[in-house]
Amino acid sequence: MKIFAxxxxxxxxxxxxxxxxxAEYLGISVRGYQCYEAGQNYPDVKGLIALADYFGVTLDYLVGRSDSRT
Incomplete structure (x- = not known):
């Protein structure tokens, strides 16, 4: 899931x-968030939804299943 990172x-x-x-928005540690961007760890479903909502993109775009943001 390198695309996600x-x-x-x-x-x-x-x-x-x-x-x-x-990290504060997601309610996790800064290190936890850094692991997301480094591709070392991934958020749970609730976290994925929160990220997609925050950035106004689809879950498919966020995880690399689509190149369309909407």
């Missing part, structure tokens, strides 16, 4: 949001 980083950077802010 890449897309998550790109989406965060496009919004100019810090990793710390994302």
């Amino acid at each position: 890449q897309r998550l980083r790109e989406l965060r950077n496009s919004r100019r949001v810090y990793q710390k802010e994302m």
Whole structure:
């Protein structure tokens, strides 16, 4: 799921949001969030939905099943 990590980083950077802010939004540690962007760990379903809602993209886009954001 390397695509997930890449897309998550790109989406965060496009919004100019810090990793710390994302971690707080998701209710996890900064290190936990960093593991998402490094492709070392992945959020649960609730976390995936929260990320998709935050960035206004589909779950399929976020996890690399589609190249369409909407």
